[in-house]
Amino acid sequence: MPVPGSPSSAPVRLLARDRAYEALKNAILTRTILPGERLDDDRLQSWLGMSKTPIRQALHALTVEGFVETVAQSHTRVVEPRAEDAVANLQTIGVVVLGILDFVFEELGETGRLDVVGDLDRLIEALDRLDIDGSIAASAAYYSRLMTHCRNSVLVEFSARALAARAYYVTTAYRALDVQWDEAAAAYRRLRDAVEAGDAEGAADATKLVFRIELPDPQTPGKAS
Amino acid sequence: MPIPDAAGAAGAPRELVRDRVYGRLKDAILTGVLLPGERLDEAELRRWLGVSGTPIRQALHTLSLEGLVQTAPQSHSAVIAPRPEQAQETLQTIGVLLAGATLLTLPHLGAEARAAMGEAIDDVIAQLGSGDVPAITRSAESLFGAMLRSCPNPVLVELIERAAPSLSYHVSVASHGLNADFADLARKYAALKSALDRGDDREAVIATKRVFGVPHPTA
Numbered sequence: 001m002p003v004p005g006s007p008s009s010a011p012v013r014l015l016a017r018d019r020a021y022e023a024l025k026n027a028i029l030t031r032t033i034l035p036g037e038r039l040d041d042d043r044l045q046s047w048l049g050m051s052k053t054p055i056r057q058a059l060h061a062l063t064v065e066g067f068v069e070t071v072a073q074s075h076t077r078v079v080e081p082r083a084e085d086a087v088a089n090l091q092t093i094g095v096v097v098l099g100i101l102d103f104v105f106e107e108l109g110e111t112g113r114l115d116v117v118g119d120l121d122r123l124i125e126a127l128d129r130l131d132i133d134g135s136i137a138a139s140a141a142y143y144s145r146l147m148t149h150c151r152n153s154v155l156v157e158f159s160a161r162a163l164a165a166r167a168y169y170v171t172t173a174y175r176a177l178d179v180q181w182d183e184a185a186a187a188y189r190r191l192r193d194a195v196e197a198g199d200a201e202g203a204a205d206a207t208k209l210v211f212r213i214e215l216p217d218p219q220t221p222g223k224a225s
Numbered sequence: 226m227p228i229p230d231a232a233g234a235a236g237a238p239r240e241l242v243r244d245r246v247y248g249r250l251k252d253a254i255l256t257g258v259l260l261p262g263e264r265l266d267e268a269e270l271r272r273w274l275g276v277s278g279t280p281i282r283q284a285l286h287t288l289s290l291e292g293l294v295q296t297a298p299q300s301h302s303a304v305i306a307p308r309p310e311q312a313q314e315t316l317q318t319i320g321v322l323l324a325g326a327t328l329l330t331l332p333h334l335g336a337e338a339r340a341a342m343g344e345a346i347d348d349v350i351a352q353l354g355s356g357d358v359p360a361i362t363r364s365a366e367s368l369f370g371a372m373l374r375s376c377p378n379p380v381l382v383e384l385i386e387r388a389a390p391s392l393s394y395h396v397s398v399a400s401h402g403l404n405a406d407f408a409d410l411a412r413k414y415a416a417l418k419s420a421l422d423r424g425d426d427r428e429a430v431i432a433t434k435r436v437f438g439v440p441h442p443t444a
Binding site: 200 | 426
């Protein structure tokens with residue numbers, strides 16, 4: 001399901017801990033390590049070629065972010081997202097995307113809007129093809145573009161840090177469930193048209209549909225202009 | 226600053242040393258025992274907390290992930306020194322989260338809860354009139370805390386409760402970077418109340434954004 005991926009803007013740092021963190025997070029996001037998979041200290045040490053301490057620190061950071069969890073007897077494993085939490089996670093991402101949209105919409109200008117429409121066309125195409133990897137990649141492109149246009153750096157940093165794990169839960173849940181392709185494509189089409197028309201309110205409402213957020217006043221549906 | 230308290234992080238029965246150290250350091254930062262920008266010397270912390278270096282380093286790492294401590298390779302750690310120019314952006318980030326909570330909560334909010342919220346807003350407006358900053362903060366926290374208790378999305382609530390202490394610290398420590406106009410803020414809260422009274426949820430979400438200075442392109 002198309003949700004914002006984490007932009008891979010890792011700071012260039014040389015600490016072993018940070019290298020272990022990046023390698024592990026990347027392995028989780030690319031599904032080299034699968035949801036629910038146990039993370040064994042010894043195997044990680046030989047894989048990453050480093051000692052226990054930086055690996056433990058990296059695992060701790062991933063735990064704080066919500067990618068990794070500790071279960072009984074201090075075994076560590078990749079979080080296995082529960083399908084029933086998918087909508088709550090999706091809405092939470094949607095709340096932040098709506099905020100970013102508030103900052104970005106006016107800034108985009110005509111060229112920016114055209115770029116966004118192009119991103120959304122590629123996304124809709126992938127959804128029409130029922131192509132899950134393609135739609136995840138296309139949505140990542142769309143959401144990174146929004147982020148790069150957002151001039152509130154605190155909000156951008158916050159979303160990258162706080163939402164990466166939520167996006168992972170949602171994509172994992174959607175891989176396990178049936179994606180509502182038509183519904184998703186229809187919501188993104190509505191978004192695309194609103195962006196093309198420069199209709200901020202329409203874009204926000206379409207974004208609410210994408211993220212399954214109830215419109216605040218359903219009795220007056222869409223003030224399409 | 227007007228954001229809710231973190232959920233009672235009461236001690237689990239068998240707290241890890243790391244978690245205890247983390248809790249004490251975080252408290253010390255949030256209550257101003259450790260000052261913004263203050264250097265965190267490991268040897269000093271070991272003496273103060275009576276623990277070894279490992280849990281201290283782990284706690285500092287967690288606090289750096291939360292944005293309360295800054296660390297640099299080959300260097301000492303220090304309490305974060307929020308920059309005044311970021312106070313506004315941080316306040317807006319809080320606003321994005323709370324406007325989202327408002328958006329998700331209002332469709333599920335009955336008449337009684339709306340009335341209670343209206344009273345809480347009256348309290349914020351009264352405190353803004355008095356100009357007493359800690360009282361303003363408390364009243365706003367209680368307003369949005371009530372909102373979060375009614376919020377049907379536990380994931381969003383947890384995200385906000387976890388982010389709140391650090392975001393709120395960044396705003397309050399650097400609040401001289403904000404041009405707080407209490408009379409203007411009181412008018413914005415009054416608009417929020419009036420939207421709630423009318424049952425105009427769309428306008429109530431916009432009013433929440435205005436309280437926190439979040440732009441609203443259609444406004």
